[in-house]
Amino acid sequence: MTTIAKKILSVLILAVLSSASLYARELTPPLTEEEKYLWRQAQAEQAYINASGFLFQDPELDAYLNEVVAKIKPPDSDSRLSFKVYALKNPFLNAFAYPDGTIYIHTGMLARMENEAQLSGILAHEMAHCLDKHALKSLQHYRNAPGIKRGIETLFRGLIYRLPFLNTSSFPFLFAGYTQELEAEADIKGLELMISAGYHPEAALDMFEHARQELILEKIDESTFFGTHPKLQQRIDNCKNYLQSHQQTIAAHKTNKKRFLEKTLPIVLENSWLDVRAGRFKAALQGAEKYLAYRSNDARGKYLLGEIYRQMGHDQHQSLAMGYYLEAIKADPQFPEPHKAVGLISFKQGDKTTAKQHFQAYLALKPQAPEKAYFQEYIKQCRSE
Amino acid sequence: MKIKTIITIIFICGIAAGCSSWQAVNGPYVSNDDNFEVTVPYGWMKYNTDGFLMLSKDGPFLQYMMIQRRPLSKPFRHTRKQITNHMLPQEAAEVVLDEMRSDRTLRQFVVLSNTPEKIDGNLGFQIIFSYIDRDGLKLKTVLRGFVKDQWYYNLRYTAAERYYFEKDKDDYESLAGSFRLTAN
Missing domain, CATH: 1.25.40.10 (Tetratricopeptide repeat domain)
Incomplete structure (x- = not known):
């Protein structure tokens, strides 16, 4: 092929690629006003958390966590969702995600994990909340509630959801949990994402066991802790049922234990x-x-x-x-x-x-x-x- | 109860009661409940309450001095550790610091110094630290503490790091220097 022919071909390929990209962008609808509001709030809260001094700062770990997220992210997902994970210095078992795809995972949770598949289970669950716009749905549910109910909820939020870093958060459900339906939805979607990325999905069940151990250790009554969440056993049963009914089609088996421990052992000590x-x-x-x-x-x-x-x-x-x-x-x-x-x-x-x-x-x-x-x-x- | 919560309650009660909860105090002050006496420097207002001595000049959100004692058996809020009367001063200071390090509302918590200190002849500690509170204000604190029998005594001075801390620090030194335990 002559040089000129090569150049013409390159230009044509670029043109095709960029029009495909433009087409993909057109498929992603613009953010609604409500979403824009949520994202602005999310970014303000993240700035507050990131300046708190409680971030576990380890570039190698950050790179690893974000690498796992990249493996789980479905290729056809909303291109505006840029998933990013941060580890927070907090010994309690928790993780939460803002609607723009920013995920925080406590060192207490990372320290209890044994392999990458378990990590993928938690991240996939949190990503599912973002992908399915659970924050937006919760906000709409709250706004559409009758006035009296909304008033009580506002008062309740003010009293109960005073969060560790923030006076109050626009996202109480990140910390106190979404509704039973949304949590159950995220559990199943999380399993699907794990399987698509090749991770052993039963590892997600291990994390429920860690949660149960934490409750025993903290002497917390399960019903108090989970509030509107489906109870732990119910969530385990839901996930087990899903895995059993899809047993034939699941070939995923990756756990990446060795690599996970290499990357996260310093967190266990900290x-x-x-x-x-x-x-x-x-x-x-x-x-x-x-x-x-x-x-x-x-x-x-x-x-x-x-x-x-x-x-x-x-x-x-x-x-x-x-x-x-x-x-x-x-x-x-x-x-x-x-x-x-x-x-x-x-x-x-x-x-x-x-x-x-x-x-x-x-x-x-x-x-x-x-x-x-x-x-x-x-x-x-x-x-x- | 958390100090910030106490201050907020005091502030609200003060407004509700036309600020009658605060009164000017100057010179010797005796706490019969907590078995101590101090000399309060000029210009400070005392919050009328039992249980602890709280003083402020410009409002407790900007600066306050507080003296209180708490039973060793009373648990802290953020750490499950307890101070015992077998502890060396450095160990007791470490428990106090762990209480604050475990408090997620104190952002950018930094220990500036941690030294032994005698308070009315009792071996104790002095910690100086800074942090940013929930409202984004950078505060600096000097905290002196010691254990006597079944009580942990502490003398605290907290002020906005900018301007206020240095302005009134000498008054805290004067107050702490005058601190004396009284007989039960």
């Missing part, structure tokens, strides 16, 4: 610290044990385990904690924190020699420790006795 801070020691212990199951000689994991036992505060746990601290020091002698902890336990037990030695080691390894004045004071007290 999230366990959030659990420690919140005093959720059982949950923290589960996280620490999971982390150490994959990184058995990791100093930070052992230190975390030691901290959990020390902070539980029971006398019988102090020696257990001490054991983990010493293992952490052995695994990484340059890691300062276990020295501080050994010093604290020894100091309280009256072993001032060991305490002084470890406080000094701590300050030598971390001379700019923010709370160094305490340890300088404790060292003085050790010397004077």
Whole structure:
């Protein structure tokens, strides 16, 4: 083919592609005024959340989460929906999506997952809410309700849906759940999206089990927690029925466990610290044990385990904690924190020699420790006795 | 109850009652309920309530000083950890910090310093931190605390970081310096 012929062909291909793209764009109807309002509200709330200091910032993890979303997104979906996922530092089990496709997933949820298929299950469920415009439907349902009912709902929203980051949100259903029908719809659509992307759909059921465990751990009554959501068992049954009735056609089996753990293990550690801070020691212990199951000689994991036992505060746990601290020091002698902890336990037990030695080691390894004045004071007290 | 909620209630009650809930106070102040006494610097208004001492000059949303004691057995709101009387001051400070770090309404929470502090001769701590509240205002706080018997005492000064914090910080130092426990 001559150069001129090649150029003409290129121009023709480009013309065909661009007209196809224009045609596709024409198929996507413009946003309605209500949708525009919702999207503006969504973006304002996201700006607020993103500036909160609670985003888990890890470019590698972000890239991975968004890669999974890209695998799930149906090719024929609304081109204006640009799905984007952020991890939020929060130890509780939750995820939510704004109508413009922005999804937030708590570290508490990521930390409990075992594989990519489970992650895809949660993301697919949230994406289903966006694809099927559940936020818009909820808003319309609310607006079309009789005046008195709307008034009560407004009052109820104001009282109940005071959200962690925001005074009030335009999207209470993101946090408190959609109606039973919409949640059930998102469950099934989520399964369909998982299957289309090749993920093992039964992994979605594992996440219900995690939710059940969370309720037990938190001693929350299921009916209170789920409110208008279909009850947990009902959701599990719905999903199981769907999977059974489509058994013959489902060939999806991907779980990608290894890759998932490579990408998310740092979150397990970080999230366990959030659990420690919140005093959720059982949950923290589960996280620490999971982390150490994959990184058995990791100093930070052992230190975390030691901290959990020390902070539980029971006398019988102090020696257990001490054991983990010493293992952490052995695994990484340059890691300062276990020295501080050994010093604290020894100091309280009256072993001032060991305490002084470890406080000094701590300050030598971390001379700019923010709370160094305490340890300088404790060292003085050790010397004077 | 959360401090922000307390302030809001106080503010609403103040408006409803024609601000009669606040009264000028100056000089020695004795809290028989909470077993302490302080000298209140000039120019501060005290909110009339039992249970804690709250003072403000320009309104509690801009600055306030608060002294309260709480039983060690009373759970915190955001962390399930508890302060015990076996804790070293640094450990007690850590529980207080974990309470705040676990509070999702405090955005961009930053600890600026955490040091040991003696309060009326009791070993305790002083934490200075800043955060942005739900209304987007950046606030700075000095919090001194110590444990005595079955009580956790705390002396707090919170003000808008811009202008107000520095303006009235010396008054907080004066108030905290005058703090004395009284006999039961």
